Amino acid sequence: MSDFSVDGFAAACKDAMASAEDAHKAMKICVEQAMADNTPKDVIAALNAAVPPDADIGELIVHASPELTMLYGRIPPRFQSAIHNHTVIACIAQLEGEEISHIYKRDGDDLVKVGQETAVPDDVVALRADAIHAIENPNHSVGSALHVYGGDFTTISGQRSIWTSEDHEERPFSFPELLKESVKTMKTNGNEDGLRAVVEAIPAAAPMIEAL
Ligand SMILES: [Fe+2]
Secondary structure (H helix, E strand, C coil): CCCCCHHHHHHHHHHHHHCCCCHHHHHHHHHHHHHHHCCHHHHHHHHHHHCCCCCCCCEEEEEECCCCEEEEEEECCCCECCEEECCCCEEEEEEECCEEEEEEEEECCEEEEEEEEEECCCCEEEECCCCEEEEECCCCCCEEEEEEECCCCCCCHHHCEEECCCCCCEEECCHHHHHHHHHHHHHHCCCHHHHHHHHHHCHHHHHHHHHC
16 A cells, blocks of 8 residues: 655655755655655545545645645646746656646747657656746646645745747746636647636636637
8 A cells, every 4th residue: 555645745855855965856866766656546646635626726736835845737638838937946757648848948038949858657857946848738638747846836926937938928927827828828729629628627717718
């Protein structure tokens, strides 16, 4: 039987990061260890137990403290996100389905795409604090992941940015803006399946689709 728990993982990861010379490396080792000791199904069960049964948003915070945020990323089928940053170190453990991370870097006032990485179950992807990316679920099924960030997501929103997909205009981050720009991205791409799935997962997106 799995012994993975949100509280247990958070405590162990914070301890390891606090005493490490390289906190990001320590975080990645903790996430990799959790994936080695537990099946993706076990981790999903613990994350499901940590969120309300009727939760309908794409990313769910299951732990937030000054040093660490844990999100249960449930990415709707064919979802394409707006480009965004986190401003803190991160590790993503893929649990179910796939997630493509499109990686960008600043180029003066613009952004240039510098690569992409596809995570499949059991993969652990580390993202630097200055990482800028957009995510995509390439499949017609929900993708699940454990997202771990080296800071408190509930207080750092003001430091984060999103970028418009068309002209890479940098704007202050907020979850409603991220959702709005993600809907716009899917609309521009003619991604009808992604738009349908996002309305099912996040009913608040429906008026945005009409308005754009
Ligand atoms: Fe992200």
